[in-house]
Amino acid sequence: MVALILLALLLIFVVVVLAKTVRIVPQAQAAIVERFGKYKASLPAGLNVLVPFIDRVRYMIDLREQVVSFPPQPVITEDNLVVSIDTVIYFQVTNPVAATYEIANYIQAVEQLTMTTLRNIVGGMDLEETLTSRDAINSRLRGVLDEATGKWGIRVNRVELKGIDPPPSIKDSMEKQMRADRDKRAAILTAEGQRQSAILTAEGAKQSAILNAEGDRESQILRAQADREAAILRAQGEGQAIQTVFQAIHDGQPDQSLLAYQYLQMMPKIAEGDANKVWIVPSEIGKALEGLGSTMTNLQGIPKDATPRVRVDMGETNPAVAQESDASRAGAHAAVEEALAAARVAEVKAPPAPGSADAAPPAAPPQPGAEPPA
Structure with a gap:
C-alpha cells in the first residue's frame, strides 16, 4: 500500500516536472523567461x-499588429472651441523585452501619448482647419508617436481620426452657413444660366433676322430678274408676232375686196354695244366701201408690190395646206364681190330723198378688172 502511494507521488512529480520543463509557444508570440526573477x-x-x-x-507577448480604439477626448482649438476627437492606433511590438521591461503598460502609454500630442497639434489650428486637415494631423501624430514609442519596442504603423465632433451650436451654425453657401451658388448658377439663355436667344434672333433679310433680298432679286426676263420674252414674242402678221399680210397681197369684206364683218360688232340704240346704214355704203378699199390699198403700210425686209421663219410649208389656203382665199374674194354687187343693186333701187344732195343719178357699175376710184 505504501509502495502504491509512493508510486503515485512519483508519477505526479514527474508530470509536474515535465510541465515545468516543456513549453509550447504559439506562432506570432514570444515568451519572456526569467530565472530567479x-x-x-x-x-x-x-x-x-x-x-x-x-x-x-x-x-507572453503578441507580435502581431494590434488595433486600439481610444474613446473621444475633448480638444480645444485655436479659436477656443471644444471638439471631441476619437482616434484609432495601429501598432506592433517589435522588441518583446523592451515592451516588457521598459514600460509597465504600453497600451495605456500609447493612449496618453496620443491624447497629449493631439491636443498640441489641434491647439494650433482653428476649427475649419481642423475639420479639413485630417491627413496632416494623422501624419504629424504618427511621427511623434513612432519616435516616442521606439524605445518601448513598439512601432506605430498608422494613426486615424475616426471623428471630429464640434459642439451642437457650432454644428447648427455650420449647417446654416453651408445652406447659405449652397443657396448662393445655386443663385449664381441660375443667374449665369439665365444670362447664357438670354445671350443665346439674342444671337438666335439676330441670326434669324439676318437670314430673313438675306432671304427677302434674294427673293426680290429673283423676282426682279424673273420680271425682267418675262418682259423681255413678252417683247420678243410680240415682236415676232408683229413680224409674223406683217409677213402674212404682205405674203397674202390684200386688195380692196378683202378689206371691204373685213369692214363688213366688223360692222355687226360695232352695233353690239349697249349704248348703240339706233344705227343707220348709209345709202352710200357701196361708195364708202369702194373709197375705204382704195384708201386702204394706197396706205404706206401696205404697198402694192412690196415684200417684207425681214422674213419670219414660218416653218415647213405643206403643199396641200397651201392649196387649201389658196382655195379659201379665192372663195372669200368671190364672197366679197357678191356682197359689193348686192350693195350696188340696193343703192340703185333705193329712191333718193327729194331735195337732197343724193338725188344725182347713180354711177354706172364698174367694169370687171377696172381700178376703183380713189
Missing part, C-alpha cells in the same frame, strides 16, 4: 525546454 531568454514559437523550478515564463 531575472530575464533569462525569449522563447521563439514552437517547442521549448526549460529548467524546472528555476526558469519560468513571465510574459
